[in-house]
Amino acid sequence: MAVTISLVGPPAADVLAALQSASFAGECWTAGSWSTLLHQPGVAARLARPPTSNAPVGMLLTRVIAEQAEVLTVGVVPASRRRGVAAALMADFLRVCRHDRVAEVALEVAADNAAATALYNALGFRPAGRRRRYYTTRDGAAVDAAVMVLDLRQSTRTAPAR
Numbered sequence: 001m002a003v004t005i006s007l008v009g010p011p012a013a014d015v016l017a018a019l020q021s022a023s024f025a026g027e028c029w030t031a032g033s034w035s036t037l038l039h040q041p042g043v044a045a046r047l048a049r050p051p052t053s054n055a056p057v058g059m060l061l062t063r064v065i066a067e068q069a070e071v072l073t074v075g076v077v078p079a080s081r082r083r084g085v086a087a088a089l090m091a092d093f094l095r096v097c098r099h100d101r102v103a104e105v106a107l108e109v110a111a112d113n114a115a116a117t118a119l120y121n122a123l124g125f126r127p128a129g130r131r132r133r134y135y136t137t138r139d140g141a142a143v144d145a146a147v148m149v150l151d152l153r154q155s156t157r158t159a160p161a162r
């Protein structure tokens with residue numbers, strides 16, 4: 001699906017909180033937490049909208065500090081999955097990272113999250129460690145986090161197509 005990606009700030013906190021709740025099974029951040037995060041240095045949120053509607057179907061939250069970037073969260077509503085929405089959000093972010101000479105993008109993903117792990121693998125992220133019992137599921141089970149890293153120094157740096 002061709003989506004339009006836009007950068008949004010603290011006024012979109014409500015929309016982001018609703019999208020996160022619709023995308024994730026577990027506990028989500030309140031609109032207040034989103035707003036606080038979006039005021040932090042280097043933090044940016046993106047929304048993905050389909051061509052036929054103004055309602056966003058996916059979101060991406062990232063942080064860039066100097067040469068280091070992090071993916072803080074990414075989510076797509078169930079009805080719009082496997083149509084390239086998360087890949088489009090990530091591609092937009094990675095294009096800007098390359099342009100801004102970011103060296104490395106890191107993230108944490110629950111070790112049992114096959115969909116997200118497949119997405120990151122497809123984008124070139126590689127395993128870089130494990131945080132034992134990092135997440136707690138709703139039923140109280142502990143799940144490891146896999147740390148994954150994309151080394152942008154290894155790939156071609158291109159100017160963003162805006």
Ligand SMILES: CC(C)(COP(=O)(O)OP(=O)(O)OC[C@H]1O[C@@H](n2cnc3c(N)ncnc32)[C@H](O)[C@@H]1OP(=O)(O)O)[C@@H](O)C(=O)NCCC(=O)NCCS
Pocket residue numbers: 023024073074075076077080081082083084085086087088108109110113114115116118119120122
């Ligand atoms: C993970 C998530 C963001 C993927 O979003 P999406 O828009 O469906 O992903 P895309 O359609 O862009 O997928 C791109 C590629 O990632 C991989 N992928 C994505 N979902 C997959 C799945 N369920 N199973 C296997 N591979 C998958 C595939 O390689 C896919 O390419 P393909 O469809 O051409 O095979 C979505 O499933 C989601 O919101 N999950 C719940 C929230 C979550 O777990 N977020 C990640 C937290 S770290």
